Amino acid sequence: MVHLVQPEPAKPARLKPGERRAQILRVLAAMLEDPRGERVTTAALAARLQLSEAALYRHFASKAQMLEALIQQAEEQLLAQAEQIAGLAQPAEERAQRLMLALLRFGEAQPGLARVLVGDALVGEHERLAQRVEQLFQRLEATQRHWLREGDLDSAQPGADAQGRAAVLMGFAQGRLLRFVRSGFKRAPTENLEQWRRWLPG
Template identity: 55%
Template structure:
């Protein structure tokens, strides 16, 4: 996962201090006093590792609330080490949300640029959204808000805005589809269908997460999309 930057960047001082500390210990134990080269994370690598681990922990059964202590233990680092890279746990979740936003909206742009049929655009956007959640179960829990229940409320608000943007894009595609089909009320038609498709996507993702990732969100989705577009 190539996560976007959020919070403070890695500092050379932190990594250099870790290197000096480790080198001193190895030098004391080495018969010839030589210090083996120590590979340290490149700038940004530790941040990505933290976010990847958080996402993986969200996939585990019973992961109702993940503490920074549990996350630090999973990474075999101190909690203080986490806060070198993120100012708070909320900022870690913001890093996951940024990854979701960038991934999904990049794919939406590709779909709208590639497919000339606006109705097909809408179907593919919803299918892509559900596929993304299925392939990234931890992210799906963030998307539907299950992982954010005990976190800062601004995170849930941001995910709500995410789905508002999805609905807006669907509305745009479906209005064009309605106009092409000769509808006398293309805006009304598009608004209703976009709302239904967004609700379908959210509902499918919720069912997926609350079934312990057993019920596929794309189950018989072609039939449902055909009825709504």
């Protein structure tokens, strides 16, 4: 009888440090997309990556640092979109609403990061993470406020207080993202948005 020798399973390819960091963040974001909203542990993350927890800590000092890197990714993408919108030849109100819509679409496309932005994935984590998210929302709202104030200066009939209008837009976006997360990602942030936009500043 001939015994066939089974080949050894291929070992995962070695990744460069930067590539491994990016992979860790991708997998963490994917695990946060679980609609059950369960807390992701470093042990579960390491198992999904087929790494030891010690290997994770060679790239990130803590889970908090991983979550902060995800927040930074969101910040970079959203602020880049804000910069693009700022360059559009559109009325200030339209640009402010467009930035709100960009935030909603960002969360809809990346449910794991939506959980981070609404704080659901930050429960029990270091308070600086929630502060970092709040700073991001404040920057987006400040951008909208700046545009709306400029628009009022250019208008013969200035509208309501720019600060209040910006606060309404950002509060609406945050509420929509929170509903999206709490529904297990079933109720899209952009659902029936056109019906609501007529009630929003702009």
